[in-house]
Amino acid sequence: MVRAMPPRFYLATSKTTGITRAELAHIAAWIGADPHYTRPLPTDRPGLVINVENMRLFAPGRKPAPWHPGMAHWRLRRPSDRLPEIMGVEPGHSVVDTTLGMGHDALLLARAGADVLALEQQAPILFYTLDGMWHYRPDLARNIRAMNVEHGVWLARAPAKSVDHVFFDPMFPRDKGGESDTWTTLRTVARPGPRLSGPVLLDAVRVARRSVCLKLAPLEPAPVIEGAPPLRIDGSKRLHFAVWDLTGAAPQ
Numbered sequence: 539m540v541r542a543m544p545p546r547f548y549l550a551t552s553k554t555t556g557i558t559r560a561e562l563a564h565i566a567a568w569i570g571a572d573p574h575y576t577r578p579l580p581t582d583r584p585g586l587v588i589n590v591e592n593m594r595l596f597a598p599g600r601k602p603a604p605w606h607p608g609m610a611h612w613r614l615r616r617p618s619d620r621l622p623e624i625m626g627v628e629p630g631h632s633v634v635d636t637t638l639g640m641g642h643d644a645l646l647l648a649r650a651g652a653d654v655l656a657l658e659q660q661a662p663i664l665f666y667t668l669d670g671m672w673h674y675r676p677d678l679a680r681n682i683r684a685m686n687v688e689h690g691v692w693l694a695r696a697p698a699k700s701v702d703h704v705f706f707d708p709m710f711p712r713d714k715g716g717e718s719d720t721w722t723t724l725r726t727v728a729r730p731g732p733r734l735s736g737p738v739l740l741d742a743v744r745v746a747r748r749s750v751c752l753k754l755a756p757l758e759p760a761p762v763i764e765g766a767p768p769l770r771i772d773g774s775k776r777l778h779f780a781v782w783d784l785t786g787a788a789p790q
């Protein structure tokens with residue numbers, strides 16, 4: 539399948555970081571971005587600017603955005619969270635979060651005691667989010683390993699029944715209104731592509747021992763995937779999930 543190319547990022551620093559040109563070029567090479575040494579910054583493509591305190595994401599037409607925990611901040615203040623509950627995550631379970639994004643869900647899964655492997659196909663987003671998560675909650679970030687890989691590729695190569703849970707939160711098809719700034723910015727820099735294909739879901743069902751969970755867009759119907767086990771819909775009207783329970787016992 540031919541996939542659309544993601545936009546190429548630039549990487550710049552503010553003057554005060556003390557990062558040299560050679561170091562900037564080195565970091566840019568790691569994340570597949572173009573080092574940018576001068577001002578003004580490009581306005582036709584996304585970029586990251588490293589400051590002393592944080593990193594800011596520049597997306598065309600959007601305000602520069604430092605990583606922030608968004609709703610995860612409030613979710614972490616509650617004693618428990620619906621996502622790990624719905625998936626049946628318990629301390630010590632392994633969870634593959636196939637769509638790291640800003641890492642909000644990964645933080646909640648880590649707080650539930652899971653050992654999280656997070657996958658993200660955009661290396662600059664991975665870099666930005668790991669930096670943000672480590673500043674915000676190093677105690678949780680240390681339980682989140684991350685890899686720059688397309689999740690279909692990772693799942694196709696993973697052995698059967700090798701993790702407890704697989705979670706998907708692909709970009710919603712388009713902004714249906716009410717989307718926060720974070721997601722609108724992420725949408726402008728994400729690689730365009732299919733939301734979730736049948737073969738990828740079937741691979742997740744093969745790889746997981748306990749559950750596969752897909753976050754659905756508001757009002758989105760459950761996907762119909764031939765060959766997949768029965769699913770249940772869980773959550774609220776605003777936030778609901780398709781869950782394939784592979785243990786035979788649905789969590790309460």
Ligand SMILES: C[S@@+](CC[C@H](N)C(=O)[O-])C[C@H]1O[C@@H](n2cnc3c(N)ncnc32)[C@H](O)[C@@H]1O
Pocket residue numbers: 636637638639640641642643644657658659660663687688689690707708709710724728729
């Ligand atoms: C909606 S965001 C995920 C938000 C995340 N759950 C959070 O709490 O911040 C989707 C992210 O998944 C990434 N993504 C989409 N398709 C992917 C794929 N096939 N493989 C790996 N990452 C993917 C996008 O680049 C984007 O960063």
